[in-house]
Amino acid sequence: MADSQPSRGFNGAKLFLRHESRMLTLQRDDREGLPFPSHWDLPGGGREGDESPVDCAIRELAEELALQLPAHRLTGHPFPSHSRPGMTSWLFMGRITAPEIATIRLGDEGQGWAMMPVAEYLSHPLSIPHFRDWIRAVA
Secondary structure (H helix, E strand, O other): OOOOOOOOOEEEEEEEEEEOOEEEEEEOOOOOOOOOOOOEEOOEEEOOOOOOHHHHHHHHHHHHHOOOOOHHHOEEEEEEOOOOOOOEEEEEEEEOOHHHHHOOOOOOOOOEEEEEEHHHHHHOOOEOHHHHHHHHHHO
């Protein structure tokens, strides 16, 4: 796994979780002022306290979709933050199983979730553009 310890300038983490040719996606809320409303997002979000990037990703996944994954199943890659220039965001990649997918429950953020074909996400008009770039860079 790439170094995913806390660093000055780290502001958040996302997850690119796959099962076969599909990936876990979360449809963002449609609220005024929210960046990319109703777009298809990756699970994850902003750092809390002094948590590490991988701890941030794992916490966000549990909050958003009630899915628990151990850190050793994830590989991380840093990217320049889109929302906070000069800072770093992390993308964690991993595989999830059919039984894990069956346990997913939407939390209090987002309109829904889907296991979307990776190719569809990469061309979807409502996928978040910089996450498409991140996925292309690591896939």
